[in-house]
Amino acid sequence: MKKILIKGNEAIAEAAIQAGCKLFFGYPITPSTEIVEYLSKHLPKAGGTVLQGEDEVASIYMCYGAAATGTRVMTATSSPGFSLKQEGMSYLAAAELPVVVVNVNRAGPGLGGLGPAQSDYFQCTKGGGHGDYRAIVLAPSKSQELYDFTMEAFDLADKYRNPVLILADGFLGQMMEPVEIKERVVKELPPQDWILDGCKGREKRKIASYSLTNEVGEANCLRWQAKYDKITEQEQRWEEFYTEDAEYLLVGYGTCGRIGKSVVLNARKQGIKLGLIRPITLWPFPVKAFVPYRDTIKGIVTVELNAGQMIEDVKLAVECKMPVHLYSRQGGMMPGENEILEFAVKAFDLSVAEEVNVDGKNI
Amino acid sequence: MPKVVVLGEYCKSCGLCVNICPKGVLAVGDKANKKGYYPVVVTDDAKCISCAMCATVCPDLALEIWK
Amino acid sequence: MEKIFKRTTGLTGVPFHYCPGCTHGIIHRIIGEVMEELNIIEDTIGVAPVGCAGFCLDMFSCDFVGAAHGRAQAVATGVKRAKPDKIVFTYQGDGDIAAIGMAHAIHVAARGEKITTIMVNNAVFGMTGGQMAPTTLSGQKTTTSPYGRDCTFNGQPIDLPQTIATLPGAVYVASVSVDTPKNIFAAKKAIKRAFQVQQLGLGFAFVSVLSTCPTNWGLSPVDSLKWLQEKMMPAYQMGELKVPEEVKAL
Secondary structure (H helix, E strand, O other): OOEEEEEHHHHHHHHHHHOOOOEEEEOOOOOOHHHHHHHHHHOHHHOOEEEEOOOHHHHHHHHHHHHHOOOOEEEEEEHHHHHHOHHHHHHHHHHOOOOEEEEEEEOOOOOOOOOEOOOOHHHHHHHOOOOOOOOEEEOOOOHHHHHHHHHHHHHHHHHHOOOEEEEEEHHHHHOEEEEEOOOOOOOOOOOOOOOOOOOOOOOOOEEOOOOOOHHHHHHHHHHHHHHHHHHHHHOOOEEEEOOOOOOEEEEOOHHHHHHHHHHHHHHHHOOOOEEEEEEOEEEOOOHHHHHHHOOOOOEEEEEEOOOOOHHHHHHHHOOOOOOEEEEEOOOOOOOOHHHHHHHHHHHOOOOOOOOOOOOOOOO | OOOEEEOOOOOOOOOHHHHHOOOOOEEEOOOOOOOOOOOEEEOOHHHOOOOOHHHHHOOOOOEEEEO | OOEEEOOOOOEOOOOOOOOOOOOHHHHHHHHHHHHHHOOOHHHEEEEEOOOHHHHHHHOEOOEEEEOOOOOHHHHHHHHHHHOOOOEEEEEEEHHHHHHHOHHHHHHHHHHOOOOEEEEEEOOEEOOOOOEEOOOOOOOOOEOOEOOOOOHHHHOOOOOHHHHHHOOOOEEEEEEEEOOOHHHHHHHHHHHHHHHHHHHOOOOEEEEEEEOOOHHHHOOOHHHHHHHHHHHHHHHOOOEEEEOOHHHHOO
16 A cells, blocks of 8 residues: 555545545635546546536536436535535435535635635534535544545445535645555445436336425434434544543644644643543534543633634533633634643643653654 | 226316317316316217327326227 | 327326426426337436426336436436436426526536436426516516516526527527427427437437416416417427437438
């Protein structure tokens, strides 16, 4: 398995190829464009097709059509384009179609900026589209995860017949890091006994999302919720860093999760028992990660590139049993390690000891 | 064997067949079907020439034609 | 005696839910017959619109997927690009394709997507109760043009077949009607050609079918046909606007 120096966006694209994605429908939008460009060059060589749609709306519905035939398909965009796809997300979830959607979060709202942000958290996890639907949301924090999570996303999408979102940001997408190009491990997946591929030798099938009576409507909703309950039970993922004896926690995903590890190491050098929980699935939110700490942690700081979105899920996860503060930067700005630690020290009125040596675990 | 057969449960009494029949074979009936429509009836099958124009214009496939 | 007219195998026999006299049913029938005659039912995947025909998925005998409003042609593009050997068609009202769906209408034709689109044009948004559509005629009264469409305010209606015909990727374009048996046969022939174009992989095939809407026009089914003949047909160039040579030979 080779290791190559690759841009984050390109790692996503290469992973899609390795995962057996056969179709990509997309539209250029900074800072995600490298995905459609890389695939335009390389996917045809792997026997796939890239079609640039007339816009983001066309692209998501092209994915919808392709997914209905049981073919692995992906699209990629950034925040304003993701807004355009919201009706499509709702339809994909309702029709239970497996599609991988990449959102490289940039600064918003409006046209916004090209810098990294996490201001689409609500939109991704609570559903920017209408209705009670959920998409599985994966939050990579480094290029290897951009690759690994994209490969995983296709399997999750097929396993649950659900759209899966990769939520990256403008920093991760542009970053160049060494990435191990892993081959696909073919997993056992549910039979595709629902796909539309011509009714030869079988009854005709239909894929639609309407309910003609309220009774059917409610039955549909309960069926979808049962699936989401199953995913919530089985697929919560997170990483813990120095949490075993922690008195205070940082919570951050993606880029903030990564910066948070440096903050934890610096804090430990100063005698502060700080730990980090890094959500990997943003939906289902890893509530299980917080359960053991509800009665032991004295305070939490969420580190986010938004006005405070994930903090709400953190407060719910700890049942508001301790103070949860927000440290945030917005509009494309990113926090440095020092300012985060200064904030935590001030927020919890911590006394800082002289620097001591700390075993640096693998970041 | 009749030449024109009305499938009453499909008929919505739209009258397009009555309008198009060159021989005046069809007319709106006076017995409601399960949906509350009054299906068309054959007034005189002997006049029917099996041209199938009625079936051609019927939007509900409520007519079958024999020749 | 033999049965010379019965329901095609291209239709399931599920009763149509359309209003009495609505010509959707005639158009469904001729599409079903074309699929049966070309022996493509088992190879066809249809895409349903949002509109009165939004529930047509149960009426045709082939696989079907429902699209969001206006997006049937984007969905069909995805299906066809995934399964190029299947026959893919969209069935859309004029409201679905010529308003919200217009970007896809143009781009599918521009790309020459090898799909077939049947547009059912009744000059209104039917499902929602008869509002003005991009195809509503000048002076036509609808619930959102209660004093008649004022072209100085809302512009002229769009002639979609003519517009699509300007794009090279649209290789077969026809404007037909189902108001008389003769025109119904001609419409069926056009639809058959539109599917044959796809079988030959020539490019995008588009058939616009003028259709009635008795309920929203406030006319009886028979009078609706007259309104279609007197008002709608003169507003459009009827007939086959573009026919590839390969199909003429069939």
